[in-house]
Amino acid sequence: MRFVAGGRHRWSSVRPVPAASRHRIRPRRPPSRSCIVDLPPPREANDGRRTAEPGAGPRRVLNAIHLPLRFALEVAALAILGWWGSAADAPLPARVLLALLLPVAAAAVWGIFRVPNDPGPAVVAIPGPARLALEAALFAAATAALVQLRGMPAAGVFLALAVVDYALSWGRVMRLLGMG
Numbered sequence: 711m712r713f714v715a716g717g718r719h720r721w722s723s724v725r726p727v728p729a730a731s732r733h734r735i736r737p738r739r740p741p742s743r744s745c746i747v748d749l750p751p752p753r754e755a756n757d758g759r760r761t762a763e764p765g766a767g768p769r770r771v772l773n774a775i776h777l778p779l780r781f782a783l784e785v786a787a788l789a790i791l792g793w794w795g796s797a798a799d800a801p802l803p804a805r806v807l808l809a810l811l812l813p814v815a816a817a818a819v820w821g822i823f824r825v826p827n828d829p830g831p832a833v834v835a836i837p838g839p840a841r842l843a844l845e846a847a848l849f850a851a852a853t854a855a856l857v858q859l860r861g862m863p864a865a866g867v868f869l870a871l872a873v874v875d876y877a878l879s880w881g882r883v884m885r886l887l888g889m890g
Contacts, residue, residue, distance in 0.1 A: 776878040780790035783875055784820070786868065788813040796854035816848055825886060838886030 795808030824832035825841045836844070849872045856865040876883055 754769040772878055776875060778873050779871065779878070783849070783868075785870055787848055788817055790855050790859070790868075791816055794859055797859060816851075819844065820848060828882075828886075838888060842883065842886050 791812040792809045793810040795810075796805050798805055798808050800808070822833045823836045823841065823844055824834070825838050826835045827833045828841070849869070851867050853865045853872075856868055
């Protein structure tokens with residue numbers, strides 16, 4: 711048995727390797743630092759204690775509510791459009807096509823036309839008010855389809871949840887409108 715550098719543990723500098731090992735021995739590379747995020751240092755309170763950013767707690771709670779609600783609304787809007795396409799008064803091949811193409815087209819428009827850096831690079835950059843109009847048009851189309859499929863109560867709940875979502879993300883709405 712012989713010993714090589716780079717043991718399994720950080721504090722171990724050598725490890726035994728069987729002489730009949732067929733594996734190539736490669737030097738260990740240090741772990742990548744690409745996953746480390748530089749965060750700003752915490753603020754110091756007047757008495758020397760470290761505190762979090764002001765408003766970070768409520769913002770985290772709002773994001774914990776807003777982001778899953780937003781995702782559920784977007785998926786529900788696409789599902790409602792597909793459901794509406796499948797329930798259309800048309801021959802079966804046309805209904806199948808509508809059920810598949812309506813949500814795909816809506817998702818493509820939703821993903822392609824974006825505001826730059828919201829949250830990543832945009833394929834086709836549009837101004838903030840146009841993005842809000844696009845989102846409103848998608849939610850309005852899903853609400854109208856839901857009115858036709860299930861009536862006003864279900865559509866009212868969907869619309870109320872969309873309004874609550876935009877109320878929770880008021881800062882984003884103001885930023886998209888150029889007021890924040």
